[in-house]
Amino acid sequence: MSELRQIAAVCLLGISGLRDRYATALVVVVGMACVVGVLTSMLSVTAGLARAYLRPEDATRAVVWRGGARFDQARGLQPDAIATILDAPGIARGTDGTPLADAEFLMWLPPVVGFADGSLQLRGVGPAGFALRPDLRMVAGRPLGAGKRELLVGVGAARKFGLGVGSEVRLRDGAWPIVGVFSCGGDTMESYLVGDALTVMAARRRAGFAQVIAQLVDDRAYPEFQRWLTENPALSVYVERKTDYDQRAFGIKTAFFTRMAYLIGAIMALGAMFGVVKIMYGSLRARAREIGTLRAIGFGATPVVVSVLAEAALLAVIGALLGAATAWLIFDGRDLWVWGAFRLRVSPSLWALGLVWALVTSILGGLFPALRAGRLPPVEALRVE
Amino acid sequence: MKFLPLVWASLWRNRAESALTLLALSVAFALFGTMLTLNAAYQRSIDDARMDRLIVACAFDCGVIPLGYREPLARIAGVTAVGAELWLGGWQQDERHPIVVTLVDEGLRSAWPELPMSAADWRALDVAPAGIFLSRSAAARRNVRIGDTLTVNTLPGSRADGSSAWPFTVLGFIPDPPGWGPSTGGPASDMIVGNLRYSQNAGRPDERDDATSLRVAVDRPEHARAVCREIEARFTNATPALYCVPAREDAQELADANINMRQISLGIGAAGLFMILFLCANGIAESVRERLPEFGVLKAVGYRDGRIAVLVLLEAAVPTLLAALVGTALALGVSVLVARLALKGVINMPEMQASPAAFGWALAAALVIALLSAVTPLYRLWRSDVAAVIAGRR
Numbered sequence: 217m218s219e220l221r222q223i224a225a226v227c228l229l230g231i232s233g234l235r236d237r238y239a240t241a242l243v244v245v246v247g248m249a250c251v252v253g254v255l256t257s258m259l260s261v262t263a264g265l266a267r268a269y270l271r272p273e274d275a276t277r278a279v280v281w282r283g284g285a286r287f288d289q290a291r292g293l294q295p296d297a298i299a300t301i302l303d304a305p306g307i308a309r310g311t312d313g314t315p316l317a318d319a320e321f322l323m324w325l326p327p328v329v330g331f332a333d334g335s336l337q338l339r340g341v342g343p344a345g346f347a348l349r350p351d352l353r354m355v356a357g358r359p360l361g362a363g364k365r366e367l368l369v370g371v372g373a374a375r376k377f378g379l380g381v382g383s384e385v386r387l388r389d390g391a392w393p394i395v396g397v398f399s400c401g402g403d404t405m406e407s408y409l410v411g412d413a414l415t416v417m418a419a420r421r422r423a424g425f426a427q428v429i430a431q432l433v434d435d436r437a438y439p440e441f442q443r444w445l446t447e448n449p450a451l452s453v454y455v456e457r458k459t460d461y462d463q464r465a466f467g468i469k470t471a472f473f474t475r476m477a478y479l480i481g482a483i484m485a486l487g488a489m490f491g492v493v494k495i496m497y498g499s500l501r502a503r504a505r506e507i508g509t510l511r512a513i514g515f516g517a518t519p520v521v522v523s524v525l526a527e528a529a530l531l532a533v534i535g536a537l538l539g540a541a542t543a544w545l546i547f548d549g550r551d552l553w554v555w556g557a558f559r560l561r562v563s564p565s566l567w568a569l570g571l572v573w574a575l576v577t578s579i580l581g582g583l584f585p586a587l588r589a590g591r592l593p594p595v596e597a598l599r600v601e
Numbered sequence: 602m603k604f605l606p607l608v609w610a611s612l613w614r615n616r617a618e619s620a621l622t623l624l625a626l627s628v629a630f631a632l633f634g635t636m637l638t639l640n641a642a643y644q645r646s647i648d649d650a651r652m653d654r655l656i657v658a659c660a661f662d663c664g665v666i667p668l669g670y671r672e673p674l675a676r677i678a679g680v681t682a683v684g685a686e687l688w689l690g691g692w693q694q695d696e697r698h699p700i701v702v703t704l705v706d707e708g709l710r711s712a713w714p715e716l717p718m719s720a721a722d723w724r725a726l727d728v729a730p731a732g733i734f735l736s737r738s739a740a741a742r743r744n745v746r747i748g749d750t751l752t753v754n755t756l757p758g759s760r761a762d763g764s765s766a767w768p769f770t771v772l773g774f775i776p777d778p779p780g781w782g783p784s785t786g787g788p789a790s791d792m793i794v795g796n797l798r799y800s801q802n803a804g805r806p807d808e809r810d811d812a813t814s815l816r817v818a819v820d821r822p823e824h825a826r827a828v829c830r831e832i833e834a835r836f837t838n839a840t841p842a843l844y845c846v847p848a849r850e851d852a853q854e855l856a857d858a859n860i861n862m863r864q865i866s867l868g869i870g871a872a873g874l875f876m877i878l879f880l881c882a883n884g885i886a887e888s889v890r891e892r893l894p895e896f897g898v899l900k901a902v903g904y905r906d907g908r909i910a911v912l913v914l915l916e917a918a919v920p921t922l923l924a925a926l927v928g929t930a931l932a933l934g935v936s937v938l939v940a941r942l943a944l945k946g947v948i949n950m951p952e953m954q955a956s957p958a959a960f961g962w963a964l965a966a967a968l969v970i971a972l973l974s975a976v977t978p979l980y981r982l983w984r985s986d987v988a989a990v991i992a993g994r995r
Contacts, residue, residue, distance in 0.1 A: 239883055239886065240883055242879060242883075243879045243880050243883045246875075246876065246879045247876045247877075247879065247880065250872045250873070250875055250876035251876065253872065254869055254872045254873075258865070258869075283756075323661065324661075325660075325661060326660050326661070326833075326844045387661060388660075388661045388842060420661055421840060422664060472942055475942040476939065476942060479935075479938065479939065479942065480632065480869055483628060483631065483632045483635075483873075483935070484628075484629075484632060484872075484873055484876060486628050487624075487625045487626075487628035487629045487632070487873065487876060487877060488625075488876060490621050490622075490624040490625035490628065491621075491622075491625045491876075491877070491880045493621050494618050494621035494622055494625065494880070494884075495880075495883075497617065497618060497621070498618065498887065
């Protein structure tokens with residue numbers, strides 16, 4: 217009998233015996249389900265935030281800040297500087313020939329209710345700001361009227377703060393009505409109130425924009441765009457690719473949590489691995505006579521080793537699928553508010569990560585019992601009570 | 602006590618498997634302990650913030666507040682003290698080394714007495730307005746000594762003379778602010794305190810009377826919300842308008858705003874324990890099954906069900922309690938690792954300290970696991986027939 221056929225036969229024999237050892241098998245399955253469930257649940261936060269922050273359309277976009285400023289709440293860009301920035305080479309043009317670039321800012325607002333219930337933020341955008349966000353769709357109400365004291369609210373902020381068409385938000389000069397609710401393909405934009413930049417700026421009585429977001433004609437236009445702006449003596453600005461900014465913002469928000477997820481996943485995997493070693497040694501004891509018989513009739517050590525590893529791997533895969541499925545059922549698509557609205561996501565890559573995590577854990581845990589099984593002399597194995 | 606030799610002997614019947622069970626249990630309890638410590642750290646950071654301290658900032662936009670607001674605020678009923686602080690932000694050598702100096706006025710001494718500065722420190726700051734006090738973690742991070750000069754570089758033109766460098770003299774060190782300590786890093790533990798007069802004397806004329814926020818002390822915690830509402834109402838038409846929040850609620854918001862571990866830590870700890878519950882139960886069940894004849898003999902010689910139950914429970918509880926002890930000790934090491942992760946990330950998190958409560962909870966969880974693990978084997982023992990067991994028919 218070829219070795220491959222021997223391996224298949226011994227593996228099938230071992231797996232068919234799992235029914236008799238269901239209690240011990242359950243220990244591995246539950247352990248792995250817990251490990252993978254916790255890992256994928258935690259990383260669903262990172263995956264959800266990634267979808268909100270890392271947008272495919274940002275690959276051909278650039279952000280211009282005032283020198284020294286790197287965040288949305290800055291307000292150093294004045295109108296004269298913005299006019300110069302819009303003259304930079306490489307900016308794509310809209311159908312009407314105007315540059316596809318928008319000067320924007322972000323401002324914090326007091327909580328709608330209570331004292332410190334989340335952070336309500338208003339984003340001031342210009343006409344190009346809507347053109348730069350092709351996914352933006354009105355789900356209720358109507359778009360902003362030009363120059364009017366009115367606001368839109370993203371679906372995330374609407375859910376979080378209980379706002380909708382007809383609600384009013386207090387600004388510096390009084391209450392502003394919300395005239396529409398929009399979605400934006402899961403983008404961070406959904407976490408904001410949106411108003412016409414110039415109208416809001418007049419109301420807040422403070423001049424200055426935070427950034428200019430520019431759509432470039434293509435990716436190759438960026439170096440010239442950056443050089444033109446940073447070497448322009450009339451400007452003191454910092455330029456970066458939108459994707460770099462996204463990565464920076466995303467990294468700041470998720471670095472610690474992602475590391476914690478992997479640390480916790482590793483600790484749990486270590487505990488599960490000790491459990492697998494124990495269970496597989498127990499399994500080896502239970503199968504000793506069977507293994508001894510197989511060895512006595514001519515089966516090699518390799519099929520025995522592989523069968524022990526395969527059993528551990530099979531149980532781990534079942535546990536991982538159970539854990540990932542539980543995480544998916546409980547968390548996938550669930551709304552969360554952390555600095556903004558986003559949806560938890562148990563993505564296919566997280567399922568795959570969970571499977572690999574469990575497989576590595578189980579194979580490491582099953583290795584010593586498997587090697588022991590392979591080295592077990594047939595005579596000794598047959599004597600086991 | 603007389604059961605212990607029996608329990609001990611049964612535990613080490615199979616040394617390798619017992620050791621592996623103990624290791625798995627210890628790891629799970631290390632995770633549980635870490636999660637409890639983390640949770641307690643976040644809770645402590647909230648508890649350290651007092652309800653009778655208010656933080657007042659500008660509403661609608663993150664600008665500055667005129668220092669002239671201090672007097673009208675002080676006249677509001679219930680207010681006992683008002684102080685101002687201005688955050689002078691910049692960098693040391695380059696932009697990769699950010700630094701923020703909190704410039705404070707004399708009023709803050711009464712409005713924020715929790716600021717860990719002694720009377721002598723306040724006097725020294727008064728005599729030398731260009732002096733600073735660093736929290737111990739801030740000093741350690743920058744490796745500075747008393748008398749050193751520490752320069753904050755800002756955007757051009759922040760000083761009256763058009764320059765951007767603000768040299769400070771290190772006057773001394775203060776304890777880290779409570780709750781956000783030296784092991785964690787992040788801006789809150791990076792406390793550097795200077796004198797607001799320095800900004801008033803050397804800053805740009807149009808920025809000399811600015812404060813980033815005001816701190817207000819109120820006479821009683823239960824008045825905090827009402828005083829806050831009164832402050833907001835009085836300044837609603839002013840430029841800038843004011844936003845007020847009790848310090849405790851602000852701390853709560855800070856703890857919950859980030860993706861912090863506070864809300865999920867207990868769930869993770871519980872998942873870790875659930876993971877090993879089955880392992881522990883399986884071990885006990887296996888042990889009882891293999892030793893049925895032994896229990897049969899004990900029953901035959903007069904051991905009652907209750908005594909045998911105690912024996913099995915002890916056999917389940919000894920390894921879980923031992924693992925709880927080892928795991929909680931390990932949790933201290935893991936907590937240090939967690940704090941390092943936070944330091945490398947940009948997230949600020951509170952100082953993690955060993956918590957007696959975490960130790961107590963770990964012991965309680967160990968007992969619960971032992972109890973749950975022993976339920977099925979005990980039921981099996983209770984139903985078993987002594988004669989059949991001794992004869993080996995079951």
